[in-house]
Amino acid sequence: MPYIDFTDLKGSVGIESVLGMLDIRLRKTGDQLRGRCPIHNGGNDREFVVTPAKGLYYCFGGCGGGDSIKLVAMVQGCELKDAAAFIAERSGFASGPDSSGQKRNGTTLPVTVDGSPQPQPERRTLKPLDYLQYTDAVAALGISEETCKHFGAGYAPKGIMRGRLAIPIHDRDGTLIAYCGRTVKGESPTLIFP
Incomplete structure (x- = not known):
């Protein structure tokens, strides 16, 4: 199995695309997607939430949460590396030593047909939770x-x-x-x- 950089994969393939790969249908509620949990086949149509802007999911029915790779692993009952390979294969993503690419800070960058580096998306930063309390x-x-x-x-x-x-x-x-x-x-x- 070729090397797959998880960070590059998640940056290139959004969690909404992964939902489509898994044939998971959720309804839009504000900036989130909600529905029944595909991991434990829950009965509550609000227990599973996906936040596309963060690339994360969470099940309030006890399955926990994570990113798109963990979602595939949980739904298909496989290891994270196999889940990443599933996403990469279905999206056409290539990464690592087996793909052509240039290095920046030790990571392989995808390249265009002419060999120039593809523009990389801005790094998302998380806002601090300003409502935390000491109790x-x-x-x-x-x-x-x-x-x-x-x-x-x-x-x-x-x-x-x-x-x-x-x-x-x-x-x-x-x-x-x-x-x-x-x-x-x-x-x-x-x-x-x-």
Whole structure:
């Protein structure tokens, strides 16, 4: 199996295209898509949500969430590398040592027919959750208010992290790329990575 750069793949093939590959039909609700969960074949037509702008999905019925590659893996019951290969094959995506490309910062860039680098999409940045709070439930976890402020963490009273301690995750450059949610009341799963 040729090498597939997951980041390049997700940047090139949107989650809406992946929904089409899996024949998943959802209805548009604002800037999200909603419907029954294709992973556990749920009965609630609002339990599964896809946010195309973020390239993420989440199932409120207990399946959790993730990106388009994880969605394929969960729906088809396969490993992430096989899910990535499924997306790449159906979209015509090529990446890695077996494809022609130029390197920038150690990653292979897709090229046009004449060999010049294809324009790359702007890197999306995540906005900090400005509504996070320091609560007694967070304090009960042994985390001080100062620590929460320092890391930008806190209790999320709304949104996809609702009812959890939202912990920001940054890349090596310090760019906010995700939030991890940790339960404050012992729910399962303990951690979520939507």
